[in-house]
Amino acid sequence: MSNNTNKSAFIATGLMLFALFFGAGNLIFPASMGQQAGNHIWETMLGFLITGAGLPLLGVIAVGYSNSRDLQQLASRVTPWYGVIFTVALYLAIGPLFATPRTATVSFEIGVLPFLGDDASATVKDTALRVFCLFFFACSYWLSISPGKLVDRIGKILTPILLLSIAILVLTAAIKPMGEPAAPTDAYQTGAFAKGLIEGYGTMDALASLVFAIIVIDAVRAMGITDSRQVLSLTTRAGLVAAGCLAVVYVFIGYMGATSVAGIGVQETGAAVLSQSAGHYFGHFGKILLAVIVFLACLSTAVGLITSCAEYFDRLLPNRLTYGKWVLMFTLVSFGFANFGLSAIIKFSVPVLMLLYPLTVAIIALAFLDNLFGGKRIVYICTILGTLPIAILDGWKTAHSMLDGAKDGLVMQIDSTLKTILPFYSSGLGWLLPAVVGFVVGFALSKTMKTESK
Known part of the structure; x- marks a missing residue:
């Protein structure tokens, strides 16, 4: 492959990866954060x-x-067994159960409603949602059925249109x-x-990075590149293109949010910030422009999720269903869950x-540190054992708090105690210190044990 072809390939692959990452949430979060941060x-x-651009990049490289x-x-x-359980849970969570249906419902609520x-x-509204979801997932199915064409269909067509649409709004x-x-709100004062x-x-892109990385690597190999070093090099450069685009868009949207309070006031959601900002600058055309941006962003993400899930389960359960049938199944399941609406999807997905x-963050870190401890399994086990209890508690606590009258249960008592004794717990990073301790213990044990294969 010539240098020019190589350069064109990693740019197109990087733009495809950016489009796969960039869903409606990536528009909403920085807009809302900008208003509050002031x-x-x-x-x-x-x-x-x-965490929004750096961690996804690390996940792809890892x-x-x-x-x-x-x-x-x-x-x-x-x-x-952990590998199977964790992978299946992650694919289902960011696939047909939660994230993929959310792409359609977010696109509907911002672009159509x-x-x-x-x-x-x-x-x-319910009828409109069903009709829109039918159209949305029909497009997703068509784009997903031929994964070998993702670079051409998304990286060379959808992404440039998406970036141009975003640029018109944020540059204005x-x-x-x-x-x-x-002035910043209380939460951002310190x-x-x-x-x-x-x-x-x-943004949840760190979770998706471990899934989308496989699409990128397969796309690179489909170009005839088989040497592992070249695959890593091209994958890394594609990741840098994607992370760079994410970072630029985040900065401009965040700045737009921060400067919008004087014109549209403080809004409850990032969707409202975007909608009213688009209307402020472009009137009715602004709403149309925003609808195009959100639809393209959500569609490309849905395609990446459906494709990734279908390819994984096709490998996990060979000879059960063809790739095309997995795509159809996940598309239909996503369509079914999307009809429950955005609020229900978010409620059940957060825990x-x-x-x-x-x-996920622990696995990414261990992948980079693997050579440091010689790939000893005991280090992986101890690190996950340190991370898992707090992760379970965070999920349990979140689910528990959603139940009426459940504020004083055992889980909330444990939560209250940990807030006073565990560093970073109140900030949502309580798992960090136990993970580090687990790694250190595993590393020490690895030095006393015989060398074992990965």
């Missing part, structure tokens, strides 16, 4: 970029660096800001950097994500 926007944004066939092989370094009018009845806001950034770190988790996120 004149602390740059400190907050630095933290947000680390899979390539580990030379693993897929996420299951990487997670199986803990134990084979405003055009129905405030006086539209619940029946009309940057050139003609509505006013100066307002510790804005740490707050930005936690807000970056909301699962609170459980999976710390385990």
